[in-house]
Amino acid sequence: xxxxxxxxxxxxxxxxxxxxxxxxxxxxxxxxxxxxxxxxxxxxxxxxxxxxxxxxxxxxxxxxxxxxxxxxxxxxxxxxxxxxxxxxxxxxxxxxxxxxxxxxxxxxxxxxxxxxxxxxxxxxxxxxxxxxx
Numbered sequence: 001x002x003x004x005x006x007x008x009x010x011x012x013x014x015x016x017x018x019x020x021x022x023x024x025x026x027x028x029x030x031x032x033x034x035x036x037x038x039x040x041x042x043x044x045x046x047x048x049x050x051x052x053x054x055x056x057x058x059x060x061x062x063x064x065x066x067x068x069x070x071x072x073x074x075x076x077x078x079x080x081x082x083x084x085x086x087x088x089x090x091x092x093x094x095x096x097x098x099x100x101x102x103x104x105x106x107x108x109x110x111x112x113x114x115x116x117x118x119x120x121x122x123x124x125x126x127x128x129x130x131x132x133x
Contacts (some may be wrong), residue, residue: 027057027080027095027107031115039120055115055129059079063097080107087121 033053036045047053052069057078065074076098084094085106093119094104106119115129 025110026112027115028059029057030132031057032132033127034130035128037120037126037128039125040123051129053130087119089133092119 006043023047024095031054032049033051035047036039036048038044048119052067054066054069056066060077061077063074063076064072067073074097079096079099081094081096081104083091084104087106092106092108095107096104105117110116113131115131116126117129118124118126120126
């Protein structure tokens, strides 16, 4: 009887305990800013293609951020943290730049061609980027 109950308990945990696993997104490549949504101010700024506000994410976990395509405004390392934060009962991945965990941002990739940094939940700001071919 004890063996049966042990097997039943393991089976229930294995099949009944659902984890909210979010696969870390692939962000390698160039991403150009298209939109900034400021949740607290209720404002929305749109940027045309070719505006030059670009993130370059490399497969070795380094990045460079450019303004006007040529002006380097930041560079360093990044780490994507899986299921790092929960907002309104939803788990999200975060990205941390240069080892500064205090400034982690929610990161989402949709259809491999749209990257969102941040979250407008509770007055936050979200930056939407489009993949540059």
